[in-house]
Amino acid sequence: MPDLGVNYMGLKLKNPVIAGSSGLTSTVDKIRSIEQAGVAAVVLKSLFEEQINYEAGSLIRNQDYPEAEDYIKSYTKSHSVDNYITLIEETKKSVAIPVIASINCVSANDWIGFSRRIEEAGADALELNVFFLPTDKYKSATDFENIYYDLASRVTGIVKIPVAIKLGNHFTNVLEVVDRLYSYGVKGVVMFNRFYEPDIDIEKIKLTSADIFSSASDLRHVLRWTALVSDKVNLMDISASTGVHSWEAVVKQLLAGAKTVQVCSLLYKNGLGEVANLIGGVEQWMSSKRFSTVDEFRGKMSYRKIPDPSVYERSQFMKYFSSID
Numbered sequence: 001m002p003d004l005g006v007n008y009m010g011l012k013l014k015n016p017v018i019a020g021s022s023g024l025t026s027t028v029d030k031i032r033s034i035e036q037a038g039v040a041a042v043v044l045k046s047l048f049e050e051q052i053n054y055e056a057g058s059l060i061r062n063q064d065y066p067e068a069e070d071y072i073k074s075y076t077k078s079h080s081v082d083n084y085i086t087l088i089e090e091t092k093k094s095v096a097i098p099v100i101a102s103i104n105c106v107s108a109n110d111w112i113g114f115s116r117r118i119e120e121a122g123a124d125a126l127e128l129n130v131f132f133l134p135t136d137k138y139k140s141a142t143d144f145e146n147i148y149y150d151l152a153s154r155v156t157g158i159v160k161i162p163v164a165i166k167l168g169n170h171f172t173n174v175l176e177v178v179d180r181l182y183s184y185g186v187k188g189v190v191m192f193n194r195f196y197e198p199d200i201d202i203e204k205i206k207l208t209s210a211d212i213f214s215s216a217s218d219l220r221h222v223l224r225w226t227a228l229v230s231d232k233v234n235l236m237d238i239s240a241s242t243g244v245h246s247w248e249a250v251v252k253q254l255l256a257g258a259k260t261v262q263v264c265s266l267l268y269k270n271g272l273g274e275v276a277n278l279i280g281g282v283e284q285w286m287s288s289k290r291f292s293t294v295d296e297f298r299g300k301m302s303y304r305k306i307p308d309p310s311v312y313e314r315s316q317f318m319k320y321f322s323s324i325d
């Protein structure tokens with residue numbers, strides 16, 4: 001029987017499949033079911049900085065005393081934070097798998113002290129889900145990237161548990177960003193987050209939401225970056241997220257160099273039974289290829305290990321299909 005165990009940011013996991021942060025990981029009961037389904041670790045639903053600010057803002061708008069503003073802001077925040085700390089504590093009491101807490105940050109300042117409370121509550125690791133939509137044409141990419149570095153260095157300076165950063169895929173130079181995050185003490189990157197996307201209903205001429213779930217073809221974009229980052233920033237652990245819809249996708253990400261994968265849409269669409277299919281499929285594939293551990297094949301298809309690494313660099317269809325009219 002092959003051993004599917006992996007080491008992700010120092011956490012010893014029984015297999016490479018992690019339940020990604022979502023509504024499926026927002027309560028103790030749901031997390032218990034996910035553990036029973038067979039995942040090796042769970043990332044809790046993020047505590048959203050924007051949500052807290054929004055809730056505080058709507059309370060402030062509904063009252064007549066402007067001096068109450070600070071009180072409401074700090075009450076809303078500490079209330080949300082307290083609930084989250086309770087979720088971590090209760091989850092840790094209820095499951096044996098590692099529990100990774102997640103905060104969604106749009107600024108560095110407020111989350112530093114909170115990170116310590118997360119660690120004290122027993123979280124095994126912390127995932128920072130950072131994203132700013134650059135809507136200001138007078139700000140440079142560096143202005144935004146500096147917020148990531150500031151956050152990374154301050155949070156890793158205050159907690160001992162491993163810190164991962166969940167990245168969006170809109171960087172000009174992903175490799176430089178990941179390399180710098182590593183230098184600031186970040187142990188893992190989750191590539192990539194999937195964001196809410198707007199769409200337009202042309203019948204009603206109204207704004208709607210695009211499909212929130214990924215599809216299997218979304219894997220390819222991530223695969224390229226897993227292969228590149230795992231070689232060029234080889235000490236950074238990668239958790240591949242987006243488009244993992246089959247055991248074959250798990251194998252591909254491991255071959256490209258990921259330590260773990262995170263699944264979300266698949267579980268929403270097809271149920272928790274899919275976890276067993278992912279793990280069973282990887283196990284059978286390993287047996288058929290005579291691999292007894294994941295490390296025997298992990299990264300075998302990363303950027304530098306293949307005969308023609310430039311395949312991962314090609315991006316223009318012209319180069320592939322110059323013979324096709």
Ligand SMILES: Cc1cc2nc3c(=O)[nH]c(=O)nc-3n(C[C@H](O)[C@H](O)[C@H](O)COP(=O)(O)O)c2cc1C
Pocket residue numbers: 020021022023045046047102129166192193194212213214215241242243244262263264265266
């Ligand atoms: C309904 C839903 C809720 C999500 N909530 C969060 C969240 O709170 N924090 C987070 O970092 N990612 C969140 N995500 C993103 C997922 O963790 C994951 O990165 C993304 O869906 C891509 O993975 P997938 O292709 O397996 O779905 C959410 C995704 C969905 C579909």
